[in-house]
Amino acid sequence: MAGDERRLSRRGFLAAGGAALLGAVVAGSAGLAAPGPDSGLLTDFWLFGRYADGCTDAGFDEAGLDPVQLPHCVAPLSWTGWDPASWQDRWIYRKHFTATTAGRYRARFDGVMTNAAVYLNGTFVASHDGGYLPFEVELPGVAEGDNTLAVVVDGRWALDVPPNLPGASPAVLDFYQPAGIYRPATIGTVPRTRITDVFACPVDVLSPGRSLHVRCELERAVPAEVTASVRQAGRELARGSASMPAGGTAVELDVRGLDGVRLWDVADPALCDVVVTVRAGAAVLDRRTVRTGFREARFTPDGFFLNGRRLKLFGLNRHQWYPFAGGAMPDRVQRRDAEILRRELNCTMVRCSHYPQSSAFLDACDELGLLVWEEIPGWGHVGDDAWQRRNLQDVAAMVVRDRNHPSVVVWGTRVNEANGTTAMYAKTGRLAKQLDPSRPTSGALASTTGARYAGGDVEILAYNDYTARRGAPFRLRPPQPGVPYLVTEAIGTLAGVRAYRRTDPPATRQLQAELHAKAHDLAAADDRYCGLLAWCAFDYPSGWQRSVGGSKFAGVADIFRIAKPAAAFYASQGPPDVRAVAEPGFDWDFTAQPAGPGRGATIWSNCDRLAVFLDDRPVGDARSRRADFPHLPHPPFAVDLVVPRGQRPQLRIDGYAGGRLVVSRRFSGDRSRDVLGCTPDDPSLRADGGDATRVVIAATDRFGTVRAGTTGAVSVALAGLGELIGDAKLDFGATGGAAAVWVRPFAGPPGTLVLTARHDTLGTATATITTTATGKTAGTGS
Template sequence: MSGQQPRLSRRGFLAASGVALLGAAVAGSAGNAAPGPDTVHLGDFWLFGRYDDGCTEPGFDELDLSPVQLPHCVTPLSWTGWDPASWQDRWIYRRHFTGSAGERHLARFDGVMTDAEVHLNGRLVVTHHGGYLPFEVELPGVVAGDNVLAVVVDGRWALDVPPNLPRSAGPSVIDFYQPAGIYRQATIGAVPRIRLTDVFARPADVLSPGRSLHLTCTFDAPVLGQVTASVRQAGRELAHGAAPVGGKTVEFDVGGLDAVRLWDVEDPALCDVVVTVRSGPRVLDQRVVRTGFRDARFTTEGFFLNGRRLKLFGLNRHQWYPFAGGALPDRVQRRDAEILRRELNCTMVRCSHYPQSSAFLDACDELGLLVWEEIPGWGHVGDDAWQRQNLADVAGMVVRDRNHPSIVVWGTRVNEANGTTAMYQRTGRLARQLDPSRSTSGALASPTGGRYAGGDVEVLAYNDYTARRGAPFQLRPPRPGVPYLVTETIGTLAGARAYRRTDAPATRQQQAELHAKAHDLAAADDRYCGLLAWCAFDYPSGWQRAVGGVKYAGVSDIFRIPKPAAAFYASQVDPGVRAVVEPGFAWDFTDRAAGAGPGATIWSNCDRLLLFLDDRPAGEARSRRGDFPHLRYPPFAADLVVPKGRRPQLRIDGYAGGRLVLSRRFSGDRGTDVLSCVPDDPELRADGADATRVVIAARDRFGTLRAGTAGVVTLELSGPGDLVGDTTLDFGATGGAAAVWLRPFTGRPGTLTLTARHRTLGSATATVRVTSDSTRS
């Protein structure tokens, strides 16, 4: 099934929807995401359809509604050709649950695109504006027996909330589409009468022996009692502290933390802070938040992490996926962080251009991936109501995410929207009030725009598209007297209109060369704090240079499968961690590809590369250090001219420190190519909120992707789950590879088996085990 997330049969829904929800205990998240200790996830058993009169009333006829699971997108989508008209409407989600009278209940929605009304038993209890931040709602009037939670979702462009521009021509005036739906996690649960609503755990004096943790605790009602905090790392308590409380807030410090291990990109050491509030011997509430001790500074001499200079090396990320929009579960969101940190070796990611999934940020904390997070918006500032919502977004973003050690800068300006200094002074000031520990910034389209030193933000960030097609690649020099970070460059402005695996070899190679040159130039000057290129993954867009509704600017495609440009990023890692040899060419012999030729690029972190054709020596690749003098690991050039009619096997042996660390082979014979079908994860949970990607690709006999393969792949899934994706994939359009996602049903363990078939490559199978999960309803 493409687009709309797994639908349950009506019989299955009716059998399961009477389950009592408010008695299952679930551990809260490490951050500020859990409404309380007795919480259940509202992933399944929703009824969904278009808005209709009376659809929020308890007695509404639900016969025409369809059972769905969260996260959910309101419209079927493919991997390209999205139509915004298909989601620009009002929609209804209804959820029955069994409650108990006399208790306090809270629902939380992590993201609803774009506006939401929440009704309980026919009564409107809250309206929320904006699609990128969570909101909580107390549910008064929960009754014993059946209750109906009805959420009206408004996905229309005309809403006056960032980044929408209601009086513009339509959604194609901004550079990303926004499919509607309850597209992030939702929870509901019984909560204490007095509740800890927020804990801000701010490390202080991190680089001194007297480092401490400053805690700010907020309650939703006055408290008379005591708050205690235990700081733990690797399961061991390092220190604890306590303070009396006689109101709705309390601040205190926990000292004695000289032994804490600092959080770093190479050693992301995290701490749990267990905060408990008591009145006499009675525990009123408890919350666990996660943080990390690190010192991050943007200076005119570069960026410093824990006192050492670190050149920021990264990419921008959009949260959109094929088939589902943003509506894929936490495991999939986390996988993006793993790709960026472990496969592309980024030390920083920019969340463009809105706050992203908490699961993604949690993974950044765990992996050591620094984060720029920014408010929703793109290229425009709206009217007074729009600007008030913009301020609310600043507060919501900072309060939600200020415990994440990975986040080192708040983007408090609307991306590429200059000329509104007074508003940006307000947004910057608000962010610093809520979190004095981080710098503020905002990505400019003009290098001279905005007030910086002592003004609205503290780091000058520039989307540098100075270089244009046909001209040598260049970056503007840093502006004196202010920390300087390049937040975008290259895209599809400095080179081709699109970068696809189906494009000519020269186009694919050009993208890799531009990314390498950009980072080389940034590495040459310590005044650059670093460079975040555009971008990690292709994404759906109708703006400017989009081709068929997709912007092909990613170094990986929309399926998260690497293009040749990703090979540059993959090579920038110590060979002791992972040796890399990635040709910048396709070892193929067709009308469009004839091997490699003279001066072919190989991306590698090795010291030497020896070449072999059919296991006979064919010379040594030469370093391109002269072209990229400041890269840690420059590429190599290889002369691989093959006489017409030959299709030899290529072998590349990589040496580091005088020893062979990697040997790779590439087949020139398409007759031995195979179809592969490989899941990211071998096991999933049967909780209704799990999923994994399966990559289907044409590969040579040694496992290298064969981008020039055409033909249709058909897919068939068996087992207790659903296919998020198209059942036929056109390799000619996707460049020999694509992906789908598998999503198990709730409460049905078993085995998911995906079978892929191609006319000439044969068939391949992926198997994923689905296990029961008693901790989630």
Template sequence: MPCRELLNFNTKWLYIPEDCGNYSQVSIDESSFEKVSVPHTNKLHPHNYFCEHDYQFVSWYRRHFTAKEEWKDRRVAVEFEGAMIVAEIFLNGEKLFEHKGGYTPFTVELTDKLLWGKDNVLAVRLDSCCHPDVPPEGEIVDYMLFGGIYRNVNLVVSDRLYLEHVFISSHDVTEEKAVVKAIASVNNKMGSEQDFVVTHRLLDQDGKVIREISSREEQIAAGETKQVLCEFEVNHPHLWNLNDPFLYTVKTEISGQDNVESRIGIRSIRFNENSLFELNGKVVKLTGHNRHQNFPYLGGAMCDRYQREDADILKYQLGCNFMRTSHYPQAKSFLDRCDEIGLLVFEELPGWQFIGDESWKQLCYQNITDMIYRDYNHPSIIMWGVRINESLDDDDFYTKTNALAHELDPTRPTTGVRYLRESSFLEDVYGFNDYHLAPKGELRRPNYHPYFVSEYLGVMFPTKSYDNIGRQVEFARRHASSLNAFYRSSDMAGATGWSAFDYNTHIPFGHGDRVCYHGLTDIFRIPKLAAYVHQSQVDAKESKPMVFIAKYLVPAYFEDHEELDQGYRGRTYVFSNCEEVELFFEGESMGRLKPDDEAFPYLPHPPFVFEVPYTFQGMRETTHMEAVGYIDGKEAARFERKISVRARAVKLEADYSTIEANGYDLTRVVVSVVDEHGQYLPFCQLPVTFTLEGPGELIGENPLGMEGGRAAVYVRSTMETGVVKLTGKCRDLDSCEIQINFVKPNGTFVS
């Protein structure tokens, strides 16, 4: 019997941004439809100043495909990872399924309705309008939902006796041994009673079989689902942890028929009697940020490459060991990457403040079920969020959500996020959005245990990448102060700042341009100065030594910051994970300092604060400043700033020079206007105009105005291989040209 096939169903879709009653039918005029690949947004947007009504409409997607004759005795289903917000699925004109909610996956059985060996038409009517009856909506929501089939689609071909889910957990974990429990959920669509045996094989990263175990022979009636439990011990397990996130593979099969692969990490988690989190018996202070899945221009419709990239940014650029998927389950590929790099995750159900009626709550229960079923095996996930973000107490509702999560997954604690200092504590861990002392960069002491701060700071001091340097530095200083308050607390398990990235929102929030500027990076993922506070908290032995001067070197250096002291000396912050930093101004040492332990006594790596003397003669074109970091008395890192006095050129930097020609893969291109030293100009707002040659598509505004000297666009592939040339021009500045290669895509695609 052939093995299970997981086929890429992202390509060759037809799309039209309008509603018509006959679009579900097989034979229609498709000349007005556009050829697209998914992930797909129902409408491209500028990165700011647009309205949610722009994407709130009904659209249709159609996909022709041939159901192969060899599939005739097998099960065929289509898996949607996410479609916003109400999806009706039709096959050959017949409605098969309806799904409400844009953040959880759903599967549609096609087997009995297919035309074997012939053309079939799968049609999706996607309603992306506002739906108060579907979470998270009901009232205003502080983020945009967008529209489209915005996550991956797969076609699954398996035996009709198949594995519906495989849940794997580790227990009694020590360095000497661990117990692994595997629950296989088997579904029988064979039409008659079947005998079967479930076999699990545990493989290490080299593909070596470590353990193999089989169940006894089981029987399952036609049309039923049965769960089969197997347990086995693993001697001297390679434990999954933050710095060594070792992943095993479990291959599960039914009597040589259907098979599924699951990646797992063997680890133990708990909140101890002191309210602190333990991973494999060792205390970990959970530090991180909230993430929205919002990208410029595309909304949530981003390919796997950049879902994964966000996880890397969180860990390696923003110093996180922990993150919150605010305020909904996020892409599978994002969580896969968290598993791979050792980034802990708190995942929660969709919602924002509002609690609806009983039918609305039923969708919440379904969302929790779908979230846990999909993500049970991710070792990175340490808590399930079972409370609507910042909602009022509803003890009956939250008793049920908490019980449901524990029933589905007794191995993980539950939590819930509120802004209420006093609240019904029904979950295992109390989550609190702490903004009360944000102006002072402080956090309140825990009043429940276990306890973590689920949001802090950003809302109370929004900062744009092009704000004056004084505000940007103050934003960074407040982040350092908030982190200091967190590390001071001996009974606070964790703290996640609001937020990692700027994001699009509705008109009542933000600055009126539909952007919330609460992030450590802008919406393009370009870091603000505050990002380096968090990056510097990662020990140099775990990442690499770094040093960063949190100020631009401009002629107004002593004016555009803060009041000078009576000695005419300006304060300059340097963020570093080194033991000492020496700052040079015009080649003259401003001192070799230890970190400021007096102002930030609890931070792992406090800022370095230098007093730079004011010069009435101003600055010359050769003026420069340099910071040198030392570890064990030796130079470990260096950072330099030179004075910027004129715009010289456009600079284009693509994250990837090679992407796949599948119609949805893409690369970000960071665009800068730079000076003669190659430094971006922090106060530049000039527009850059692009031309693109070759089989690609430019995603973004053209021309694109700089924000603080930088911004970004994307270059997306088509189905054609080749080379794309992107050129950026601005006034009479030197232009810039880059090349991006589109290569044959990996994977097996549905024809």
């Protein structure tokens, strides 16, 4: 539903079956006894509302606040048409928790948009500026029994922090930033001697004498022994140790004997656990485990090399924004984006544009073999001195948070498209190299004229190449000699078309696919290109140039993560023995095209041969378009599909690889047998308040293909102890016959959630999701 109706008010919460849980909201819902910073996930119920005088006081009257779960967005949103005024304010979150032991407590917030001030039992504790990186706060004065944590969130655009531009409209930035505690938060006791950071850096990866250099930083250290154990697939490979002197704050050691470690690769993302333990005699003072991977990633003037092997980088840019929730989606949903990029779109690299993204997303990139360009918050401009100081802090926080991820292969230390050789860029590049000498720095430029790309600035020339224009011969700018060259953006909506929606004419949607294919074909033609990361993976909210109704429709999938024809190109570039693809670049629907898609209709496929049939009568083999795309691993096919008016035949495509039938697809021309589908990504979720899954609701033909031309309203309702993240009515005419909502269980007992979708002509469909108690296996999703 739209507007304030979708907020989880006390009345709506109780109506949804939350009465049995409300006591935990007020009386204390997190008992904290176990040591360690992750001892209590703060996902279950907080009380939330607009900022008011006294709202941080311990005795504040909470009757006007609503129960919410983290991650959370302050404003109700639909799937498009977002209004920045709805979140530009100050807000209050209050959390009651019970401390069952005395001790030292800290809280960690993975992301608060945009600034935060933290209070404990009415006393100010700390503040943090910036919305994209984590911060921790000491919680002095936690008492045994009931305590109140209050967080004031400031979501106003006028804040002088990257990427904001005070004095201008939010529409000057090419993405909106809804406010809230939109990433996970934790609270727990910490030991007196505490490991604060571990940097595990592989050394000489391609030599038999490869090793791991470990730097461990400690807080309130005492004389102790620090050991680092490297484990892979549950087996210890080697360990090293060093002594920490009294008063020391850091120790460095090397772990040798790692010649047997499996290297991390896009095809085999073999990870290692590095277990660091601090002991004083027999007593374990603290222990911390980090993951890493052994790999060598080199950007050179002759291309990109991973573990000594040339790899043409093939990928997309990703924004983190979702319909209905802004960035406030739980970890499972964040991980799902990485799965779409790697497994469904065959990307070998993603650019996190234009800010550091969810740790859960990066964890999934590590596990899936998806390389990452990560960059600081910013877009198109550099602010004043205070803004630049915050920018340096962002560089440090980004590098320290993510330098153990093997998927991250470059730091974007320039502000996106803010060209120039300012002193700030020299500082950001040097700072990144000091904190992590193992990775190069770069920054996406809008112009290559006079760009510095060596020394203290950037080491890779990265260019957002929008030279292609509709009606002109497609081209990319050539690489510049003597420097590694990567195309960090291309296509988008700057090639003559303002939007690529699944509701747009077939020719527009096909054009998007052709442009993406041609861009990657040109990048593949010249080994000097390290690769190309096109714009972009998913549609996103924006009020900037070429937006339509508050959204940018540049994605190869829509904001619901539902594929457009351009996604079929990416899907077709993987090996057929992993997933055989035969995907039409057209709709098999005779409403808009009574005579069918016509001559030269495109089919995206990784097969060697396609045989095409109408009502099981052979039309003949489709023709390879190798001449149009000579450098793609798998060029598309063309076939003539002119159907006599009045006929609605069934289309069949049989794909062969190595002389063997590997895929057979059928598409119905008969709309009378269309159905409504309601399909969850995950059939089981955790009932801890911090889990969710997407449910795709689509009009499909009887073979399961989305019928993009379907119109009409779909009503959506959820039964059970959970929250519907989505509108209660969806307009298929606006979304192209398909949309999605997300289902999120409340923190509480296990049970069943049933989502019901109803369409006037297609009938009813349901999705059933079971919820499991915290700590138990939560289904098949990541």
